[in-house]
Amino acid sequence: MINRRTFFTQAALSISLIALPKLVQAGSTIRRYQLTANTGSASFSEDGKQTSLWLYNNSTPGPLLKARKGEVLEVEFINKLDQPTTIHWHGIRNLNEMDGVPDLTQAAVEPGDKFTYWFPVNDAGTFWYHSHNKSWEQVARGLYGALIVLDDDETFEDDRDHLIVADDWLLDENVQIDSASFGSLGHWSHGGRLGNTLTINGAFMPTIEIAAMGQVRLRLLNTTNARILSFALNDGLPMKVVSVDGSPCKTFEVEKVTISPAQRVDVVVEDCAQLSRLFEISTGTRLEAAGFNPTKKKTSQQRVVYNKPTYYNQVDNVNARLIEIHMQGGAMGNLASALFEGEERSLRDLAMNESKLWAFNGQVGGYNVNLADVNLGDIISLRVWNDSAWPHAMHLHGHHFWVESEEFGQEEKALLRDTYLMQPGEKKDLVFVADNPGLWLFHCHMLEHNAAGMGGVISVS
Ligand code: C2O
Ligand code: CU
Numbered sequence: 001m002i003n004r005r006t007f008f009t010q011a012a013l014s015i016s017l018i019a020l021p022k023l024v025q026a027g028s029t030i031r032r033y034q035l036t037a038n039t040g041s042a043s044f045s046e047d048g049k050q051t052s053l054w055l056y057n058n059s060t061p062g063p064l065l066k067a068r069k070g071e072v073l074e075v076e077f078i079n080k081l082d083q084p085t086t087i088h089w090h091g092i093r094n095l096n097e098m099d100g101v102p103d104l105t106q107a108a109v110e111p112g113d114k115f116t117y118w119f120p121v122n123d124a125g126t127f128w129y130h131s132h133n134k135s136w137e138q139v140a141r142g143l144y145g146a147l148i149v150l151d152d153d154e155t156f157e158d159d160r161d162h163l164i165v166a167d168d169w170l171l172d173e174n175v176q177i178d179s180a181s182f183g184s185l186g187h188w189s190h191g192g193r194l195g196n197t198l199t200i201n202g203a204f205m206p207t208i209e210i211a212a213m214g215q216v217r218l219r220l221l222n223t224t225n226a227r228i229l230s231f232a233l234n235d236g237l238p239m240k241v242v243s244v245d246g247s248p249c250k251t252f253e254v255e256k257v258t259i260s261p262a263q264r265v266d267v268v269v270e271d272c273a274q275l276s277r278l279f280e281i282s283t284g285t286r287l288e289a290a291g292f293n294p295t296k297k298k299t300s301q302q303r304v305v306y307n308k309p310t311y312y313n314q315v316d317n318v319n320a321r322l323i324e325i326h327m328q329g330g331a332m333g334n335l336a337s338a339l340f341e342g343e344e345r346s347l348r349d350l351a352m353n354e355s356k357l358w359a360f361n362g363q364v365g366g367y368n369v370n371l372a373d374v375n376l377g378d379i380i381s382l383r384v385w386n387d388s389a390w391p392h393a394m395h396l397h398g399h400h401f402w403v404e405s406e407e408f409g410q411e412e413k414a415l416l417r418d419t420y421l422m423q424p425g426e427k428k429d430l431v432f433v434a435d436n437p438g439l440w441l442f443h444c445h446m447l448e449h450n451a452a453g454m455g456g457v458i459s460v461s
Pocket of ligand 1: 088090130132262395397441443445
């Protein structure tokens, strides 16, 4: 176990020794944005009734941040909420001190305070940013947005490039965020907080204007707390998957795309003249999520390049250092007791008195629980076993890992991801090169599970 004080000293140390120059390309453009977290509102219903939210720059999703690969992103962040918060840059192989994990990589930004995030973006792709403090409440109330890093051949204004940000909100009968259920042990021990209102780009069943003909790219992003979403297009129109979790992949075609919380999948539709509807099909019924209106006259000639190289090549895990992670807990699970702050306690006791329900290797996780110390440059194989009755979206900070994924049909497909959805009983090796020094979280992105013990720290030095 690493205690909190060690974390702070380490974090402070790395800031004073700032190792930025080697990551920043000489003469990099600095792309500046400002984000303010504050209370705000949006309307998810036809009658225009406002739902009170917590938002970045009073917008849901938060403002779309764009930068070009190789640039430095500088975000001045102001916290006008009445509670501390931080911003995590999900999927960015970031500088550790800019990763936005409170009490681990930085002190939380207190109400009224500012913090400037400053880091190079060296990978092109679809990313997102979100609160990482009490994220089970702060993200559920709206504190997130998308970040697109453009590759050299891509343009800032491309009207064939569409972001599809999906969220499910848990609203009460007054169309307000159901706040009574925050912290519900039922949610925390089962599948997490599931909403009842699906929005796309912050609107209920919006119509998206697209080009009249030719190719379009849809960047699908799931920002829900816990819901696994599945998307399909009208008439079973095929989608070409060109990248997952930001990184390009070997292009393949599908009729449906399943996306766990925090995952991204970019797809290309070749003939958008045929595109009219986006459906969410995870519940077994085809729920209309958005419409497409192929009318735009003026559109770019931009074409998506297929089969771009992944961020890094698949590594052989024969020589990898094996780190086993046995995940247990939750409702209908097999965890009787677990270690929590040095003491073995029954699951019932942990649930009732600490709101802890999940464990890695018999220990309740947290930002102060060390899972492994690894050497910089090592090849690591996280052998993760989901020995629980629930799916989990396992996310590693600061790195992308290779996984032989079965998510797109029966056949295994090697994908480079930062978040992998594990089915109950599934065992997988998540293989990565530990090339980024620092303290990195590995946790479930079902945000209630994370809060209830599904997470820990991998220290790379
Ligand atoms: Cu997107 Cu630790 O999170
Ligand atoms: Cu989980």
